[in-house]
Amino acid sequence: MGIEHLLNKEVEIEITGKIICTGILVDTGTDILVLFDGNEYVYIPIVHLHKIKEFSAKDRQVDFPKFKETLGNNEPISYRKILINGKGKFVKIKLSETITLHGYIVNVLNDYILFYSPIYQVILISMQHVKWLIPYPPLQTPYGLTNKTFPIKPLNNPLARSFEEQLKKYEGDLVVFNMEASSDKAGVLKNIQNNIVEIQNASGEKVFRKLSHLKCVSLALKEPISL
CATH class of the missing domain: 2.30.30.60 (SH3 type barrels.)
Structure with missing residues (x-):
């Protein structure tokens, strides 16, 4: 019996950095978990999983999601597939207890993500350090900005794979x-x-x-x- 027996149950997950996530476990892959926390879908790479257990709090209960998760596309999921499906979407990515980035996945390479933040602009993110990823609703834009507020131009040089x-x-x-x-x-x-x-x-x-x-x-x- 593996993690799959916790599917559709409310769980508590501890990941690297003593970060605690709670919600309904809605999907699992070979290297990623998908949690619904009551408001958002949280994609958690299993490499950072320290502990998962069934969770029941009398004063808190998460309702089953009324909308489908957007990055799994109803297919067997993996960490890389989730990142690729997230290209061009507004997301937040947690790298540590104190680092959460808001912006767009521009490209997914062998071991890093090319990320665009309206505040910090170009960021290279090491894939091994992503603790979780949460997509924003489809029509939501960063900080309420419009494309005219942060015009996007192409990067001149080709990207290395590593x-x-x-x-x-x-x-x-x-x-x-x-x-x-x-x-x-x-x-x-x-x-x-x-x-x-x-x-x-x-x-x-x-x-x-x-x-x-x-x-x-x-x-x-x-x-x-x-x-």
Whole structure:
């Protein structure tokens, strides 16, 4: 008996970062769970699953959803399929307890997502660090903005297939790691070698970080990109 026996039951899920999600388990795949929390569908990569159990709270009960989830398309689901089906849609993506990004999935590569945020513009997101993804309703736009408010233009250069190779294209450019611009996680990207990233911070100091610990990288580009 596996997780499938919890389908259509209210559950409590703990994921990496001690993040707790509760709701009705509506679907499972080999590497992803789909939860309905009473308002939204939450797509949770199983790689971050720490614990799942049946949950019953006397003062809280989630009703079964009255609308269908939009990213599964009534087919066997997987993490990659969900991301691909989410291209061009307004979503929120949680990377840690303190990092939640709102914007559009532009492209899905081998191990990273090209993401566009109206606030931060271009962001590369490491797929291994996505804790959950929630699509917004189809007609909702970011922050109530219109397309005229944040005109979208194409990215000039082709994308590399891997997170590491794409980052190498930005050597010499200003970058921010994990949305922490006020720390040693922001500066000029100097070099990437053997899974180690070197940046020069605002004080001119060299700082080295392990690539696999980078959740996301925002880029100081002049132009937004095309969906």
